[in-house]
Amino acid sequence: MQWSLFVLILMGQCSFCLCRLYEYHFVEENKTWDEAQKYCRDKYTDLAKVFDMTDMKRLNDSARNQDEAWIGLHNQSNVDRTWLWSLPGVEFNDSETEWGDGEPTDKTSNQENCVFLHNHSWIDSMCSNKLPFICYDETKLKTFHLIKCATVSNGKWSSDECGNTKPFLCYDDEVILINENKTWEQALTYCRENHHELVSIIDSQEQKCIEEVAKQANSPYVWTGLRYTCTLGFWFWITDEAVKYDNWERHGDMDECHMSGAMETSGDHKWSKKDASMKFNFICIRE
Structure with a gap:
């Protein structure tokens, strides 16, 4: 059985941070350290x-309360306690x-050359012992934005005006900006053929994420999945979400046929009602 865990590494203290997300997998199979490494x-x-001590705690949590689990720390045989990570190139x-x-306990005989987690601590052990283990997957490394508050003043994040707003995460691989100018219909077709759908924004959190x-973009607006229906007389998201949250320009154009919703790419990132024949960059939802 395998369990996955994403571990957050925050790059500094700021209102808006670029961060990394590593994926770990707990494998509930008893193997020697060498067998676990091969697997x-x-x-x-x-x-x-372990990339830092925050990882240390979450790695242990990923074992789902199992007593012990191998990690990639080991000592080369016949070397005087020189600890190495299994991951090549990592010191x-x-x-x-x-x-x-009292660990590592084996300081002289070089018999306990591998390390497992136990109650948030590292324990050296004989590599021939069989334990569950934790794998690291760098192919699933994800970049995301940590937004610590949703207050903007003069286009800048304000860390002292957060009020009760909680931090939230924006994942770069959930949407993709297409730096090509297309009509709304062309953008819709492109997203559906190459990704999933034109982006929708259902709350203020998603608004902040899409703003970033x-x-x-290299156009003054980006197309979103907002569309106006003349027949029924209302705006809707093509992903079927109702337009409950909005960020419209209050001095925007009146509702007319053949209009679609676009977001400003600078300033306050307000939504604007644009003729669907106009050409802008656009944002797709990935598969």
């Missing part, structure tokens, strides 16, 4: 490496360790 290298990237940092009390994507 992880065959199916993922390698046995888990072991003595300042980022969390050995259990829209900033990279």
Whole structure:
């Protein structure tokens, strides 16, 4: 049985942060350390490496309360306690360790050359012991934005005006900006043929996330999945969500046939009612 865990590494303290997300898999099969290493290298990237002490806690949590699990730390045989990570090219940092009390216990015989997690601590052990283990998958590394507050003043994030707003995450791989100018219909067709759908925005959190994507456009607006129906006289998202949240320009054009919704790519990122024959960049929802 395998369990997946995403671990957050925050790059500094800020209102808007670029961060990395690593994926770990707990494998509930008893294997020797060498067998576990081979399994992880065959199916993922390698046995888990602890990138910082925040990882340490979450790696242990990923074991779903199992007593023990191999990680990718080991000591080369016949070498005087030189600890290495299984992941090639990654150096072991003595300042980022969390050995259990008295660990490593095998300081002379070089018999306990592999490390497992136990109660949030590292324990050295004989590599021939069989334990569950945790794999690391760098192919699933994801970049995301951590937005710590949703207050904007003069186009800048304000870290002291957050009020009760909670942090939230925006994942770069959920949507994609297409830097090509197309009509709304052409943009819709492109998204459906190459990805999934034109983007929809159902709340203020999604609005903030899409704003960050829209900033990279080379047109003054980006098309969204908003469409106006003359027959029924209302706006709707083509992904079938109701338009409950909105960010319209209050001085915008009146509703007319053949109109679609676009977002400003700068300023306050307000929504604007545009003739669907106009050509802008657009944002697709990925598959």
